[in-house]
Amino acid sequence: xxxxxxxxxxxxxxxxxxxxxxxxxxxxxxxxxxxxxxxxxxxxxxxxxxxxxxxxxxxxxxxxxxxxxxxxxxxxxxxxxxxxxxxxxxxxxxxxxxxxxxxxxxxxxxxxxxxxxxxxxxxxxxxxxxxxxxxxxxxxxxxxxxxxxxxxxxxxxxxxxxxxxxxxxxxxxxxxxxxxxxxxxxxxxxxxxxxxxxxxxxxxxxxxxxxxxxxxxxxxxxxxxxxxxxxxxxxxxxxxxxxxxxxxxxxxxxxxxxxxxxxxxxxxxxxxxxxxxxx
Amino acid sequence: xxxxxxxxxxxxxxxxxxxxxxxxxxxxxxxxxxxxxxxxxxxxxxxxxxxxxxxxxxxxxxxxxxxxxxxxxxxxxxxxxxxxxxxxxxxxxxxxxxxxxxxxxxxxxxxxxxxxxxxxxxxxxxxxxxxxxxxxxxxxxxxxxxxxxxxxxxxxxxxxxxxxxxxxxxxxxxxxxxxxxxxxxxxxxxxxxxxxxxxxxxxxxxxxxxxxxxxxxxxxxxxxxxxxxxxxxxxxxxxxxxxxxxxxxxxxxxxxxxxxxxxxxxxxxx
Numbered sequence: 001x002x003x004x005x006x007x008x009x010x011x012x013x014x015x016x017x018x019x020x021x022x023x024x025x026x027x028x029x030x031x032x033x034x035x036x037x038x039x040x041x042x043x044x045x046x047x048x049x050x051x052x053x054x055x056x057x058x059x060x061x062x063x064x065x066x067x068x069x070x071x072x073x074x075x076x077x078x079x080x081x082x083x084x085x086x087x088x089x090x091x092x093x094x095x096x097x098x099x100x101x102x103x104x105x106x107x108x109x110x111x112x113x114x115x116x117x118x119x120x121x122x123x124x125x126x127x128x129x130x131x132x133x134x135x136x137x138x139x140x141x142x143x144x145x146x147x148x149x150x151x152x153x154x155x156x157x158x159x160x161x162x163x164x165x166x167x168x169x170x171x172x173x174x175x176x177x178x179x180x181x182x183x184x185x186x187x188x189x190x191x192x193x194x195x196x197x198x199x200x201x202x203x204x205x206x207x208x209x210x211x212x213x214x215x216x217x218x219x220x221x222x223x224x225x226x227x228x229x230x231x232x233x234x235x236x237x238x239x240x241x242x243x244x245x246x247x248x249x250x251x252x253x254x255x256x257x258x259x260x261x262x263x264x265x266x267x268x269x270x271x272x273x274x275x276x277x278x279x
Numbered sequence: 280x281x282x283x284x285x286x287x288x289x290x291x292x293x294x295x296x297x298x299x300x301x302x303x304x305x306x307x308x309x310x311x312x313x314x315x316x317x318x319x320x321x322x323x324x325x326x327x328x329x330x331x332x333x334x335x336x337x338x339x340x341x342x343x344x345x346x347x348x349x350x351x352x353x354x355x356x357x358x359x360x361x362x363x364x365x366x367x368x369x370x371x372x373x374x375x376x377x378x379x380x381x382x383x384x385x386x387x388x389x390x391x392x393x394x395x396x397x398x399x400x401x402x403x404x405x406x407x408x409x410x411x412x413x414x415x416x417x418x419x420x421x422x423x424x425x426x427x428x429x430x431x432x433x434x435x436x437x438x439x440x441x442x443x444x445x446x447x448x449x450x451x452x453x454x455x456x457x458x459x460x461x462x463x464x465x466x467x468x469x470x471x472x473x474x475x476x477x478x479x480x481x482x483x484x485x486x487x488x489x490x491x492x493x494x495x496x497x498x499x500x501x502x503x504x505x506x507x508x509x510x511x512x513x514x515x516x517x518x519x520x521x522x523x524x525x526x527x528x529x530x531x532x533x534x535x536x537x538x539x540x541x542x543x544x545x546x547x548x549x
Binding site for chain 1: 314316317320321323328330331332334335336338339340341342343464467470471474475478479483484488533547
């Protein structure tokens, strides 16, 4: 960083440099304003669609699955209880990735919001963290509504499970959001996002154990599913909602999700810094 | 070329139905050549759904009853519904988002009006383009179905024109509705209409699952008609329902196309 100009030095001494926490929190007003202006546009995709999926698959198709599948195939769960946590985790994933593509590129390219933020004392890392926190908020609100509904369907076993599922949903979402932030910051136009939607989001939604156990997939695809953060997210969410917790596996899943989140964040710090400083 | 006198207002040679809309098709083709990867991956979505729901969930469900009581594999039950949904989505994307963008932001049609083309050519050209693009996806999907042994009769050959008919119906209606859209937020209503149809039009389980009153509601939706048509053809259980579906979809598409031409004319020539 260049040294502050001598004209500003007396007014803002070294002790006046705000902490990172303060800098991140300063963006609160901005994101509240954004959300108040845009939340209506996300109501259908964030709240309504997952519920329709739950009704069609869990209740409609579930009747047939419960009649015909062996009890062992779903670990003794009925189909609704099986897919509810799966849909919760994949919705968190979808919300997270969607919020990390167009909005991030837009803030670099169209609205240039990041650049105006960078013209203030905010640093690249603060800007990144501020936006990531907003994404976490979006995932959390979506998850709260979804969990309330699956509680009403009787697909959550306990209060602790509901709270745990909420925390896990945010972790699942952020494990997907940070790598996509890192990627979106390197884009010049959004054409790659339509491809990400089709070759990343849809396969992750459909083949990560949300609708059926991944053990039914052919060998290679089964292994591929274990590598994705989404599968770990689905499994650990299911532990929370059904109350059948295997602590060792839970630790494995949560750690794996944390690794994705941290790695994505580290890369995003670099790609954000590079683009914001014009390097 | 032979020397001809230039007649002002004369219209060049025209193809049946599309007329001068061929120029619109040509323009879209040139644009899409640059977005070929988007075009290519568009075909993945229904195939992935087929693999996941048909084979994955099918492994849990086993056999499934048709309306006439005969049993088929769950994959064979879901596949024709995915085809109908793919034909719907393929046409709607271009007819709604695409049309709106070209109309409002590209100002393409204002430019088009400076040529011998009129609103009717635009509507017909765009709709034909939707159908061409949609047919590529449908044909690829039908090949996948046939490869997996999911087409049980020679009626299956009619799946190709049927998926075009579904595209025609949704493309026409989508274009007509798009002429009333004011902002991108309005497209949430498109999603709001498509997703419930996709999930509840006897796509994933038979109509008889619903109570009687709901069955009537479902039967009135256009995607249900498309699903019935495709399913009867792919399973070879063709009956009157398929005929009703053809009539329904034809009327829907023609009405949509007529309304879209009229509306485009009003909006562009006012």
